[in-house]
Amino acid sequence: MNNSIEFKRGLTEVAMIIHYLPSEIKNKIPIEFKKSVLDKMDTRFTPALFDKNKALDEQAISKDAKKILASIYINYLATDEEKKQLATEEKEIARKLEEEKKRKYSTDVFKKK
Amino acid sequence: MTNIIIDDTILQKINVKEMEKIMEKENTTQKRINEIFDDENIYEELRENIKNSILDELYYSELKDTHFYKAPEVLDQFVDVFIEDILYDNGFKADLMDLNKLRKLDYTPTEMYLFRRNSSGNKPKIDISILFKIEKGERLTPEEEGIYREYEQQTLERDRNNHLAFKALGGDNLNDDEKIRLNSYLDSLISEEEALKRLEEENKPKIKALRKKMKDKYFNKERLSKMPERLCNISDPFDLEKFEKANKIFKGVNGNTEFISIDVPNNTESGYDFEVLSEYIIIVQNMSAYYSKGDTNEHYAHTLWIYIPPRENEYPEGTHLSDLIHKRNMNKWTKEFKGFVDDMMEGGAKIADILKITDSILGEKVENRGKE
Numbered sequence: 001m002n003n004s005i006e007f008k009r010g011l012t013e014v015a016m017i018i019h020y021l022p023s024e025i026k027n028k029i030p031i032e033f034k035k036s037v038l039d040k041m042d043t044r045f046t047p048a049l050f051d052k053n054k055a056l057d058e059q060a061i062s063k064d065a066k067k068i069l070a071s072i073y074i075n076y077l078a079t080d081e082e083k084k085q086l087a088t089e090e091k092e093i094a095r096k097l098e099e100e101k102k103r104k105y106s107t108d109v110f111k112k113k
Numbered sequence: 114m115t116n117i118i119i120d121d122t123i124l125q126k127i128n129v130k131e132m133e134k135i136m137e138k139e140n141t142t143q144k145r146i147n148e149i150f151d152d153e154n155i156y157e158e159l160r161e162n163i164k165n166s167i168l169d170e171l172y173y174s175e176l177k178d179t180h181f182y183k184a185p186e187v188l189d190q191f192v193d194v195f196i197e198d199i200l201y202d203n204g205f206k207a208d209l210m211d212l213n214k215l216r217k218l219d220y221t222p223t224e225m226y227l228f229r230r231n232s233s234g235n236k237p238k239i240d241i242s243i244l245f246k247i248e249k250g251e252r253l254t255p256e257e258e259g260i261y262r263e264y265e266q267q268t269l270e271r272d273r274n275n276h277l278a279f280k281a282l283g284g285d286n287l288n289d290d291e292k293i294r295l296n297s298y299l300d301s302l303i304s305e306e307e308a309l310k311r312l313e314e315e316n317k318p319k320i321k322a323l324r325k326k327m328k329d330k331y332f333n334k335e336r337l338s339k340m341p342e343r344l345c346n347i348s349d350p351f352d353l354e355k356f357e358k359a360n361k362i363f364k365g366v367n368g369n370t371e372f373i374s375i376d377v378p379n380n381t382e383s384g385y386d387f388e389v390l391s392e393y394i395i396i397v398q399n400m401s402a403y404y405s406k407g408d409t410n411e412h413y414a415h416t417l418w419i420y421i422p423p424r425e426n427e428y429p430e431g432t433h434l435s436d437l438i439h440k441r442n443m444n445k446w447t448k449e450f451k452g453f454v455d456d457m458m459e460g461g462a463k464i465a466d467i468l469k470i471t472d473s474i475l476g477e478k479v480e481n482r483g484k485e
Contacts, residue, residue: 002473011474021446022446024443025443025446025447032475033471033474033475036474036475036476037474040474040476055449056446056449056450056452056453057449057452057453066453066456066457067453067457067467067470068470068471068474069450069453070450070453070454070456070457070467070470071467071468071469071470071471072450072471073447073450073451073453073454074454074464074467074468075468075471076471077446077447077450078447078451082447082451086454086458086464087464089455089458090458090463090464093458093459097461
């Protein structure tokens, strides 16, 4: 595990968010994982208050917390169909990035000419 | 104590001329919509569906362990008030909740208070144009300043009462002073209640006429056209065929129904928070008449409930509304989580890398699992 203080604080934020999740989501996250979060988080750190009226991406949370939440989604929340969809999206993004590279490259060549 | 306006001025504030103009523009669609709303059976269905929605909303709210959720008779009263409130276009009707009845049903003062609060009855009132002026940084007249100071004072007092009520609900013991204050507040609400009831009785004929006019006003083309685009994509409110279908859907109380309603601007304050339902019950929040100026209808934000058939095959027949809510609730949250995955992937992260984060948090156990 990333042992940086930032990551541990991210875990504290995630613990707080899990606390506020509706039970149907909360129950999908394994107890083992929730325990690990509680064990490894920075207990001295006080995260910003969770605002029930805001969406998750509007909450004042760190990049590390967002990464952990992303991982929770893929591991525990996404359905098989959603996972397949993600894999397709991943390929599509990779394809676009590749195209972008090619386009840049060909433009540069053209300029040299 | 809140300062509810209990004289005729509320009714006078409604711009009848404006409404009459709207009525003149009545077209076939308008008539058809009125027919739907004039049908008593439909009304019953509407009532039942609203009740179910509120039950579900309460289930996900802090009130789920209170009598509000458990006592259907109280909910019945609430639904009645809610529907009346929608139709009357007047916040004062929401204040007609019978607190004495609630007391007889043996609710705790805190629960009564919260229930009352939920029906938007205890908000301080102010002409909204004053708030707009302040927002824009415009100078208030001395008279307006006085009104605003009083409003601030009332808001402060309301917040203190909220705090007290929540404190009691949270199981904290109130000291004697606090108990006296909370009880006196509840008593004051009951006095208001009685005054409002008298007002309603005195104004019955006027209210009846107003009710008809308001019904027409809600469904005028101009307002319907202000629907957010995404809702327009779901259903064209002027498509008579769809309204025909909606009419049939009214008949099915099994929850196999989708709601939409219509948004209007300046939805700045609301007594009803149906966040969980908002994806498919878009409540154009009810804004009290005493928050608005009679001749500026754009300050109003009203609630409409329009039912449209569910998207084809979206839910099997017999699906209960609570299941729909559950499904939508799940969708809402998972969508938000997925947003983080999308961000990471767009930044070049691979799914495999994202997966590793939870594994690394689980640590040793996962490593062992891999070895097995």
